[in-house]
Amino acid sequence: MSDPTPQTPVSDWGQQISADGAFPADRARQAALKAMKAIRGGAYANLALGDVLAHSGLSSRDATFATELVYGTCRNLGVLDAIIEAASGRSLKTLQPGVVDVLRLGAQQGLKMRVPNHAAVSTSVALAASAVGQRVKGLVNAILRRVMVRDWEEWIDHLASGMGELDALALRTSHPRWIVDVYTSVLPADEVESALEADNVAPVPTLVVRPGLIARDELLTWGGTPTTYSPWGVVREGDPAQVEAVRDGRAGVQDEGSQLVASLLAIPDAPQGPWLDICAGPGGKAALLMGLARERGEALVAGEIHPHRAVLVQQGLRAYRTPAVVVADGTRPAWGRCFARVLVDAPCTGLGALRRRPEARWRKGPKDLDALVPLQKALLASAFASTVSGGLVVYITCSPHPQETIDVIESATGVEILDAPGLLGVPDARSLLNEQCVQLWAHRHHTDSMFAALLRVQ
Numbered sequence: 001m002s003d004p005t006p007q008t009p010v011s012d013w014g015q016q017i018s019a020d021g022a023f024p025a026d027r028a029r030q031a032a033l034k035a036m037k038a039i040r041g042g043a044y045a046n047l048a049l050g051d052v053l054a055h056s057g058l059s060s061r062d063a064t065f066a067t068e069l070v071y072g073t074c075r076n077l078g079v080l081d082a083i084i085e086a087a088s089g090r091s092l093k094t095l096q097p098g099v100v101d102v103l104r105l106g107a108q109q110g111l112k113m114r115v116p117n118h119a120a121v122s123t124s125v126a127l128a129a130s131a132v133g134q135r136v137k138g139l140v141n142a143i144l145r146r147v148m149v150r151d152w153e154e155w156i157d158h159l160a161s162g163m164g165e166l167d168a169l170a171l172r173t174s175h176p177r178w179i180v181d182v183y184t185s186v187l188p189a190d191e192v193e194s195a196l197e198a199d200n201v202a203p204v205p206t207l208v209v210r211p212g213l214i215a216r217d218e219l220l221t222w223g224g225t226p227t228t229y230s231p232w233g234v235v236r237e238g239d240p241a242q243v244e245a246v247r248d249g250r251a252g253v254q255d256e257g258s259q260l261v262a263s264l265l266a267i268p269d270a271p272q273g274p275w276l277d278i279c280a281g282p283g284g285k286a287a288l289l290m291g292l293a294r295e296r297g298e299a300l301v302a303g304e305i306h307p308h309r310a311v312l313v314q315q316g317l318r319a320y321r322t323p324a325v326v327v328a329d330g331t332r333p334a335w336g337r338c339f340a341r342v343l344v345d346a347p348c349t350g351l352g353a354l355r356r357r358p359e360a361r362w363r364k365g366p367k368d369l370d371a372l373v374p375l376q377k378a379l380l381a382s383a384f385a386s387t388v389s390g391g392l393v394v395y396i397t398c399s400p401h402p403q404e405t406i407d408v409i410e411s412a413t414g415v416e417i418l419d420a421p422g423l424l425g426v427p428d429a430r431s432l433l434n435e436q437c438v439q440l441w442a443h444r445h446h447t448d449s450m451f452a453a454l455l456r457v458q
């Protein structure tokens with residue numbers, strides 16, 4: 001689900017419900033609380049919210065409010081928690097989880113949305129009473145009143161006093177410190193803050209044609225504007241499911257950065273022969289590459305280890321009518337050295353797609369790399385072993401983290417690293433750490449921050 005900007009000022013929404021002096025535990029906030037509980041239990045924010053809204057019967061205006069509230073709360077979670085702990089003088093661990101959810105939502109409304117403080121407090125008290133129990137009303141009221149003593153900027157200044165520069169930057173941009181360190185290691189110093197800020201802006205949905213099935217001009221008849229760099233994309237506000245071509249599979253939803261890095265596989269000359277997407281689920285890149293392969297008279301095989309994700313690939317390719325999807329562990333391929341072009345879009349931390357996953361930044365940690373990097377290296381080695389001599393391998397992550405990008409590529413042997421940024425032709429897309437590799441950035445290119453390397457197998 002996208003993260004829409006509210007069509008009506010949220011302050012209207014807050015004032016409207018307070019007009020009669022009563023603050024009911026209204027259904028929009030109840031829906032937001034339900035979603036927060038599911039997210040606390042490990043659900044993805046977009047799926048949890050989508051599920052709650054589908055059964056809520058909310059008007060689109062209330063659904064927009066609930067969406068902004070949940071996504072904003074998830075994005076700011078670490079900072080909201082620090083504020084609530086400072087205001088209450090107690091650790092969140094000493095509070096019931098349901099109370100913590102209400103406090104987070106209340107603090108987000110009062111400090112980051114245009115809900116008047118008194119409305120944020122009173123509706124939260126009513127919400128706590130209905131969801132947790134009458135006995136917590138006083139506690140929620142007392143803590144939120146102390147939260148509202150300062151505005152957001154004043155809280156940031158207060159919490160940041162005495163902190164080092166990077167800790168303060170992490171606080172100001174609502175990121176865990178380790179992610180600030182990663183960005184600092186791969187970007188010029190004067191771009192780090194704008195890169196972090198770009199994670200706080202939800203992208204407008206981008207559509208993509210399935211080449212050979214529909215031209216971009218036809219896709220544009222449903223509205224939107226052409227993507228800046230990709231010849232296959234359309235940026236279009238609104239629900240993609242309203243577009244008939246998306247519904248019938250001739251088009252899909254795909255970030256422009258994903259379109260660009262996947263297309264690298266099609267650019268240089270290579271021997272003739274079939275193409276392979278070695279870890280394809282849910283299938284966005286496989287669908288684009290299938291069209292590009294077919295334009296050259298070649299076939300594409302899409303592999304995926306998880307059967308339920310292989311089904312998603314199959315659905316994404318359905319309009320081509322000749323999909324070849326196999327459930328297979330890409331690190332132990334059942335095929336030989338028979339592919340001319342192979343894509344490795346490796347499982348990764350996803351640090352380059354934080355703008356579309358509001359909850360993700362607080363869930364991930366550097367420890368995730370312990371399992372990911374060996375898997376990434378194994379998939380890449382397997383891709384090399386599947387590629388004929390002179391064939392191409394593209395290695396992609398939706399992450400700029402050096403350990404899962406440059407380090408993986410630079411440890412590879414028996415391959416030539418080609419000039420991917422030069423071939424792609426997108427400005428300012430050279431990785432700072434290895435200029436033969438592509439690094440897109442949300443703050444520069446308005447795409448996800450994708451990494452890509454193009455390798456020729458010897």
Ligand SMILES: C[S@@+](CC[C@H](N)C(=O)[O-])C[C@H]1O[C@@H](n2cnc3c(N)ncnc32)[C@H](O)[C@@H]1O
Pocket residue numbers: 258278279280281282283284285286303304305306309328329330331345346347348
């Ligand atoms: C980053 S996603 C690929 C995204 C995909 N290219 C797209 O554009 O929709 C990585 C995929 O690799 C799959 N995967 C993980 N380990 C794998 C393995 N050993 N073999 C094959 N697929 C694997 C994951 O289940 C996941 O679907």
